[in-house]
Amino acid sequence: MLSRTAESLFWLARYMERAENVARMVTVGRRVASVAQSLGASGDEWLSTLIATGCDRGFFHKYSEPASDAVLDYLVRDPDNPSSVLSCFETARRNARAVRTALTVDMWNALNETWLTTREFAAQLSDPDKVPTFLDWVKERSQLFSGAYGSTMLRNDAFYFTRLGTFLERADNTARILDVKYYVLLPQDEGVGGALDYFQWQSILRSVSALRSYHWVYHDRLQPWLIAELLILRPEMPRSLLSCFDQIARHLDLLAEAYGGKRGECHRLAGETYAQLRYGRIQKIFQSGLHEFLADFIDRSALLGAEVGKLYLN
Amino acid sequence: MPAVYADAFDETGLPGPCLPHYALIRRWLDETPRDFLLHKRREAELLFRRAGITFSVYSEGSDPERLIPFDIVPRILCAEEWARLVRGLVQRVKALNAFVADVYHEREILAAGKLPAELVLLNDGFCAEMQDLDVAASAYVHVAGIDLVRVGPNDFYVLEDNCRTPSGVSYMLENREAMMRLFPNLCAKHRIAPVSHYPEELHGTLQAVAPPGCTGEPVIVLLTPGAGNSAYYEHSFLADEMGVELVEGADLVVDDNLVFMRTTEGLRRVDVIYRRIDDPYLDPLTFRPDSLLGTPGLFNAYRAGNVTLANAPGAGIADDKAIYPYVPEMIRFYLGEEPILANVPTYRCGDPRHLAYVLDHLSELVVKEARGSGGYGMLVGPHAAAAERACFRAKLVARPENYIAQPTLALSTCPTFVENGIAPRHVDLRPFVLSGREVRIVPGGLTRVALKSGSLVVNSSQGGGTKDTWVLERLPET
Structure with missing residues (x-):
């Protein structure tokens, strides 16, 4: 297939996934901010969301204070922010249009209708009460897209590149969501393990729709290291870093098979990261620092993306 | 001179009795409540919007992706009318092809004094780079869109020939799909000749003109200027229907006069390019040096006979408006026949x-x-x-x-669903003619309709709409 086609498939899947994750992070941000407010802790809760989504630099270019309205607007519908939900849908649809012939009808419909409706929806978002409905809808649309391509695409290289886009983006985003907690400062009189701390961890689980899963897996009250383990190392958790890298390594292997066994640095890198996750222990990660681990992971994922590009997309 | 009609000819036969091929439609229009038609029209719009069947209007600031208005009342031609058009179209396109071949070789028609040499050789559509180049199957105008207008029961005129990169065929196909979805019963009661095999016919035509050196299955691509082009939907649609790659100039690379596309597995050889980029933008080394749309070296590869371009560069000499008055002469000169379809006096x-x-x-x-x-x-x-x-x-x-x-011709009218209900509006017709080793025509075409009352301008860029065009294999039973 054309390199440009592969590249567009890869990126349109990434942007659809990113839209969902930005929506998830904004949802957590709202919960955390509203509880902090009710506890009288006026903090920089929104700041953590901005940093975690990687949108802090762009935001402060435009605004001086992370006020809730401004952050919401910036993350949800600001066309100047390339990672805003609206921009993600826009970019995904632009990529889709450039490679329409590589999409199934169901994929195109999912993408195109999302884009058509977002434009209408965005006009109503100045009403803050509409935002939660919108965020839920964004998740649904992203899931519709995943379902559409999962159930209609031929299992060939086009599918593998799309899958790679989805899982590379998801891995990156799960790491970022987990890292939110690092940036949220607890007020002085609220200690670690207190009500607020507990609530923040719970919000993170909720944001990746994993609160119930946690209870099924651990039958225990929420413990930070178990939450981290669930989202990093557990194979049965579909958004965990391990699950994502399992998929990434698998689809890179399928590509190598499809293309006569040719492999590159991206295969080595994916295999290495997968092995670390597969055989890693959460105690070790906490000892050397969860935030440091996640920051390193996010860098590696970016590098992997670049290596995939070098081997296949240029 | 064209016969002068006091009023435009109404294709249903009005003010006289309804012609038999329109009988069912006429009754359907009389019986169907306006609200139902309105509802169906909205449904049609939704269908087109969902599929992304839009075109760009360059000069407008607002919505960059606009729908061409679709009229839900079909335009109908009976089998006899169509058969005569086909004979005329085949004849005309054969002559146009022969003319282009002649112009770039011996120029016999100029030697015979049938048209002034300077009109050809100094024409902007003349492409000196094509001189003495032999192309596969001597086919230049692989896809022609011939614009026809009608002023009376048997009076069709060719308004213009489009021999470069004519567009609109996706509307012929999508309009039919829309009609079958919106009005399945109405369609079933008519024996409508199908058009859905057009992409296959196009594919067959392109296969037939692969370069002589190409052994095995030729690799065909469709070359588009990109998603910003007004006809981009059509490009992606045709590529998809034919099962060929839709490429942009930057996806192609020329090495040692061979054309390749960049794929995830490295370079892959390309044999036939159905290009929807205009001549000047094809190759910055040969034509406009500032073009970013084309591929450097493409024309040399073409001249070396390693790739086929369809339509051929320089084919535009045949559709120039200054050349147009001489097409009947071409038909006599190359085919020794009298033209079946008339020219508009010019x-x-x-x-x-x-x-x-x-x-x-x-x-x-x-x-x-x-x-x-x-x-x-x-x-x-x-x-x-x-x-x-x-x-x-x-x-x-x-x-x-x-x-x-x-x-000013009184273009024929067809019943059309407008603000005040059903009213006659002026129409034209663009059938698509394919030429490879043989000439093929799918029974139908793009009917464009001027939606404004009295307007004769049917162009979509000027507020025109489209209709599904039905060629009936036999008359409906009433």
């Missing part, structure tokens, strides 16, 4: 006698730029304000050779 304003006539009769004529397209830069005399006519008069006097003029 005044070439570069000729002082013609210019004098045109200036005297501005209020009766349609004046067009010899090189314009899309209905821009056109004067419809009878409908123009005095100031507009004065403006054209000045232009004509200043640059007469840039203009041609034709009598």
Whole structure:
């Protein structure tokens, strides 16, 4: 297939996934901010969301204070922010249009209708009460897209590149969501393990729709290291870093098979990261620092993306 | 001269009795409540919007992706009418192909004095780089869109030939899909000749013109200027239907006069390019050096006979408006036949006698730029304000050779669903003619309709719409 086609498939899947994750992070941000407010802790809760989504630099270019309205607007519908939900849908649809012939009808419909409706929806978002409905809808649309391509695409290289886009983006985003907690400062009189701390961890689980899963897996009250383990190392958790890298390594292997066994640095890198996750222990990660681990992971994922590009997309 | 009709010919037969091929439609229109039609029209819009069947209007600021209005009342041709059109179209396109081949080889038609040499050789559509190049199957105009208008029961005229990169065929196909989805019963009661095999016919035509050196299954691609182009939907649609890659200039690379596309597995050889990029943008090394749309070296690869370009560069010499008046002569010269489809009488304003006539009769004529397209830069005399006519008069006097003029034809009308219900509106017809080793025509075409009452301008860029065109294999039972 054309390199440009592969590249567009890869990126349109990434942007659809990113839209969902930005929506998830904004949802957590709202919960955390509203509880902090009710506890009288006026903090920089929104700041953590901005940093975690990687949108802090762009935001402060435009605004001086992370006020809730401004952050919401910036993350949800600001066309100047390339990672805003609206921009993600826009970019995904632009990529889709450039490679329409590589999409199934169901994929195109999912993408195109999302884009058509977002434009209408965005006009109503100045009403803050509409935002939660919108965020839920964004998740649904992203899931519709995943379902559409999962159930209609031929299992060939086009599918593998799309899958790679989805899982590379998801891995990156799960790491970022987990890292939110690092940036949220607890007020002085609220200690670690207190009500607020507990609530923040719970919000993170909720944001990746994993609160119930946690209870099924651990039958225990929420413990930070178990939450981290669930989202990093557990194979049965579909958004965990391990699950994502399992998929990434698998689809890179399928590509190598499809293309006569040719492999590159991206295969080595994916295999290495997968092995670390597969055989890693959460105690070790906490000892050397969860935030440091996640920051390193996010860098590696970016590098992997670049290596995939070098081997296949240029 | 075309017969003069006091009123436009209504294709259903009005004001006389309804013609048999329209009988069922007429009854359906009489029986169907307006609300139902309105509802169906909205449904059609939704269908087109969802599928992304849009086109870009370059000069507008607002919505960059616009729908071409679709009229839900079909335009119908009976089998006999169509059969005659087919004979005329095949004849005309054969002559156009022969003309292009001749122009770039022996130029016998010029030697015979059938048309002035300078008109050809100094024409902007003439491509000197094509001289003495032998192309596969001597096919130049692989896809032709011939614009026809009708003024009476048996009077069809060719308004213009489109021999470069004619568009609109996706509307022929999608309009049919929409009609079958919206009105399955109505469609089932008519024996409508299918059009859905057009992409296969196009694919077959392109396969047939693979370069002689190509052994095995030729690799075909469709070359598009990109998603910003007004016809991008059609490009992606056709590529998809044919199962070929849709490439942009940057996806292709020429090495040692061979053309390749960049794929995830490295470079892959390309044999036939159905290009929807205009000649000047094809190859910055041969044509416009500032073009970013094309592929450097493409034309040399073409000249070396390693790749086929469809349509051939330089084919535009055959559809130039200044050449148009000579097409009937071409038919006689190359085929030894009398033209089946007539030309509209045309005044070439570069000729002082013609210019004098045109200036005297501005209020009766349609004046067009010899090189314009899309209905821009056109004067419809009878409908123009005095100031507009004065403006054209000045232009004509200043640059007469840039203009041609034709009598204002009373284009035929078809029933159309408009604000006030069903009313007659003027239509034209663009059938698509494929030429490889043989000529193929799918029974149908793109009917364009002027939605404004009385308007004769059907171009989509000027507020025209489209209709599904039905060629009936036999008359409906009533």
